[in-house]
Amino acid sequence: MPERRRAAGSWQKRGPPSGGRAAARGRSPAFEGKRRVAPKPGEPFLDWMVLPTVGVLAVVVGYPVVYALVLSGQHFNFLEPDPPRFVGAANYVQLLTDPIFWQALANTAIYTFGSVAVAALLGLALALLVDNYASPRMRVVRALLLTPWAVPFVVTAFLFRYMYLQNGGVINALLLDAGIIRAPIAWLNNAAIALPAVMVANVWAMTPFFFLLLSAALAGIPNEVLESARVDRARGWSMVWHVKLPFLRNGLLVGSLLVVINNFNDFGKIWATTQGGPGYATTTLVVYVYRLAFENFDFGYASAMGAVWFVLLMGFALAYLRTLQTR
Amino acid sequence: MLLRKPFESMVARAAALAVALGLSALGAPANAAEPVEITFANWAAAEGTTRPAIEQVIKEFEAAHPDIKIKSEAISFTEIARQLVLRVRSGNPPDVSEVAGNDTILVAQTGKLEPLDAYVTADVKGALKPGVLDQFRVKNQLIAFPWVQAPAGFWYNKALMQKAGLDPENPPKTIDALMSALAAIKRTQPGVIPLGLDTTNRTFSMQSNWPWMQTFGASPIGEGAKGADTPQMKAYLTWMRELAQKGYIDPGRKIGEFRPLAAQDKVAFIWDQVLLQGVMQSANKMPDAEFYKHWGVTTLPTGPSGKSYTFEGGHQLVIFADSKHKKAAWTFIQYLVTSPAALREYTLGAGASLPPLAKLPDPELARKLDTPVINAFSSHIIPTISRPPFGPAFTSGATAVMAGVQQAVTGTEPIDAIAKSIQQQLGR
Numbered sequence: 001m002p003e004r005r006r007a008a009g010s011w012q013k014r015g016p017p018s019g020g021r022a023a024a025r026g027r028s029p030a031f032e033g034k035r036r037v038a039p040k041p042g043e044p045f046l047d048w049m050v051l052p053t054v055g056v057l058a059v060v061v062g063y064p065v066v067y068a069l070v071l072s073g074q075h076f077n078f079l080e081p082d083p084p085r086f087v088g089a090a091n092y093v094q095l096l097t098d099p100i101f102w103q104a105l106a107n108t109a110i111y112t113f114g115s116v117a118v119a120a121l122l123g124l125a126l127a128l129l130v131d132n133y134a135s136p137r138m139r140v141v142r143a144l145l146l147t148p149w150a151v152p153f154v155v156t157a158f159l160f161r162y163m164y165l166q167n168g169g170v171i172n173a174l175l176l177d178a179g180i181i182r183a184p185i186a187w188l189n190n191a192a193i194a195l196p197a198v199m200v201a202n203v204w205a206m207t208p209f210f211f212l213l214l215s216a217a218l219a220g221i222p223n224e225v226l227e228s229a230r231v232d233r234a235r236g237w238s239m240v241w242h243v244k245l246p247f248l249r250n251g252l253l254v255g256s257l258l259v260v261i262n263n264f265n266d267f268g269k270i271w272a273t274t275q276g277g278p279g280y281a282t283t284t285l286v287v288y289v290y291r292l293a294f295e296n297f298d299f300g301y302a303s304a305m306g307a308v309w310f311v312l313l314m315g316f317a318l319a320y321l322r323t324l325q326t327r
Numbered sequence: 328m329l330l331r332k333p334f335e336s337m338v339a340r341a342a343a344l345a346v347a348l349g350l351s352a353l354g355a356p357a358n359a360a361e362p363v364e365i366t367f368a369n370w371a372a373a374e375g376t377t378r379p380a381i382e383q384v385i386k387e388f389e390a391a392h393p394d395i396k397i398k399s400e401a402i403s404f405t406e407i408a409r410q411l412v413l414r415v416r417s418g419n420p421p422d423v424s425e426v427a428g429n430d431t432i433l434v435a436q437t438g439k440l441e442p443l444d445a446y447v448t449a450d451v452k453g454a455l456k457p458g459v460l461d462q463f464r465v466k467n468q469l470i471a472f473p474w475v476q477a478p479a480g481f482w483y484n485k486a487l488m489q490k491a492g493l494d495p496e497n498p499p500k501t502i503d504a505l506m507s508a509l510a511a512i513k514r515t516q517p518g519v520i521p522l523g524l525d526t527t528n529r530t531f532s533m534q535s536n537w538p539w540m541q542t543f544g545a546s547p548i549g550e551g552a553k554g555a556d557t558p559q560m561k562a563y564l565t566w567m568r569e570l571a572q573k574g575y576i577d578p579g580r581k582i583g584e585f586r587p588l589a590a591q592d593k594v595a596f597i598w599d600q601v602l603l604q605g606v607m608q609s610a611n612k613m614p615d616a617e618f619y620k621h622w623g624v625t626t627l628p629t630g631p632s633g634k635s636y637t638f639e640g641g642h643q644l645v646i647f648a649d650s651k652h653k654k655a656a657w658t659f660i661q662y663l664v665t666s667p668a669a670l671r672e673y674t675l676g677a678g679a680s681l682p683p684l685a686k687l688p689d690p691e692l693a694r695k696l697d698t699p700v701i702n703a704f705s706s707h708i709i710p711t712i713s714r715p716p717f718g719p720a721f722t723s724g725a726t727a728v729m730a731g732v733q734q735a736v737t738g739t740e741p742i743d744a745i746a747k748s749i750q751q752q753l754g755r
Binding site: 167183191275 | 409412413416433436437438518520527528529530574577578579719722723726730731733734736737738748751752
């Protein structure tokens with residue numbers, strides 16, 4: 001293969017640009033000018049080596065997805081001795097007129113985007129607050145701030161469930177003692193506030209992830225950039241808004257997309273705190289699918305709902321991939 | 328060539344070993360004394376109160392039957408039906424399982440329960456209370472054998488009633504009298520939950536609340552059901568909302584979560600099964616005599632229908648058709664239901680329930696049944712048992728109805744709209 005000639009003055013003749021120029025574009029210098037190397041002839045086995053992984057994915061991921069799509073067009077109840085029968089789009093038609101499905105979808109959107117937005121903002125605030133301090137005491141503070149992330153989700157759910165108890169819960173006890181409320185609040189048994197109450201538990205568990213992600217991104221900002229900004233008398237809020245935030249944008253976006261996908265599937269915290277109640281106030285798509293599949297054993301209808309859920313998540317996944325590619 | 332020889336020699340040795348093992352297996356005589364192992368799925372082993380007792384019973388069974396080994400699989404009460412149905416469809420059910428209530432009928436729908444008619448001889452049937460087998464027939468086949476009976480009763484804390492200025496020997500007999508009593512409890516003892524009622528969204532909760540709905544004349548599901556959009560169901564939902572708004576109930580708690588509170592005198596009235604006594608005494612170590620002075624049990628307060636109802640929350644035992652050791656499984660079931668050891672340790676002991684037997688084999692055990700609580704159940708409460716319309720429709724309907732109950736109890740949506748919404752979901 002003929003060697004490619006590089007244009008005069010390109011970085012490969014002069015060396016990579018200084019960290020400042022690359023960094024100013026929000027990219028790592030290592031990425032600048034990288035070319036994709038085409039495989040050499042006589043090495044096709046490198047492509048074949050991915051086959052085992054593809055095979056495992058086909059079985060573990062592909063087969064259940066395809067089977068669920070097939071089931072979504074059938075009437076299939078585990079409790080009925082009859083075999084599954086094809087019903088076409090009947091399950092999807094039922095879905096369109098099912099008010100609980102629409103409520104679950106709305107709850108999922110509120111729970112997912114609300115939790116991610118608040119957790120990202122809190123994580124950002126905490127990361128900015130501890131960014132400038134490197135003392136041993138701050139290392140302890142950082143470790144403590146990461147602790148909620150290490151707590152298993154079931155423990156988190158039960159912790160908040162018992163804290164929220166109307167009679168005997170510590171939150172009501174503190175608020176009553178402080179005189180902020182006159183009567184105990186039914187945090188998880190009031191349809192109006194049950195979902196926000198569960199979201200608080202979720203935010204508590206998720207914030208450390210954003211704190212960690214954004215702390216790492218802040219540590220990656222080149223010193224020259226910060227010093228140049230200080231020379232230009234950037235301080236406090238203007239330093240954050242005009243210098244630091246642009247560097248955090250990509251990390252925040254990618255992290256948020258990942259967490260959105262994760263929260264869409266969040267079953268454990270909701271089930272352990274409210275089981276989707278009271279009524280359907282905290283019923284999300286995943287909780288509703290669980291009830292249909294594993295309490296009513298209506299696998300056909302549950303699969304139809306799963307197919308809709310799959311399409312929504314694929315949309316998010318494509319957005320994530322597109323964001324990665326534009327980096 | 329040099330490399331081949333050791334490889335050939337290794338293959339030859341492996342083949343010789345395989346042939347030798349195969350011949351030894353063919354030639355070896357079958358060992359008839361090897362014990363059979365049967366799997367027993369149950370929640371008795373999953374709960375702290377009953378685990379030691381069931382383990383002791385299993386140990387004594389194995390000592391009495393050295394040819395049978397029991398592998399106890401602890402599965403929580405909430406999970407057992409789900410796991411059994413999935414395991415049946417996957418082809419790996421246990422040999423024997425403990426089931427109860429709607430779950431028994433639900434598992435029977437899979438068609439994979441062994442009919443027990445052939446096992447129940449005239450002697451076995453004669454030893455049971457009359458009619459006790461009738462409720463476990465599906466398509467005219469006996470699919471479950473009763474292990475313990477545990478109907479629900481209306482428990483009242485005499486000490487708390489006295490503190491509220493109520494007559495401790497005169498518990499409320501009507502809904503109106505109940506509301507007055509709850510008001511008195513709330514007024515005098517604000518830290519006490521006036522009424523312990525399970526309002527969670529699960530099938531057991533529906534079963535537990537079914538008698539309350541019936542006493543209001545409501546029957547949202549089942550054969551001859553009037554549906555949920557009826558004046559009776561709305562009256563029931565309105566009453567539930569009133570209970571919540573006045574702070575007489577603590578919504579969202581499972582019945583099991585009220586039991587330790589009741590043991591600490593933090594619940595005045597509680598709608599729970601006969602086993603409540605055992606659970607409370609296990610928690611507070613109260614001796615029997617003191618317990619009977621502290622607690623009483625009676626029939627459900629009557630509503631507009633003028634009648635009391637209750638549900639039979641007892642446990643049954645089933646054998647799965649795929650079991651390879653049905654005879655051993657039936658021997659184990661017989662032991663659990665009729666042996667003095669099982670009655671002493673589990674049924675009348677930790678289980679604190681009633682045996683389905685007409686007469687107990689041991690006079691000392693029979694004396695254990697002569698208590699104020701068991702006499703109240705036998706004489707007054709058991710005659711009010713009314714079986715809900717168990718089955719798949721009950722399971723799917725339970726979600727809709729209990730979600731509606733929760734909406735009534737915790738929200739402000741008009742009761743008419745809630746009743747209509749429940750009916751709409753029942754109709755799908």
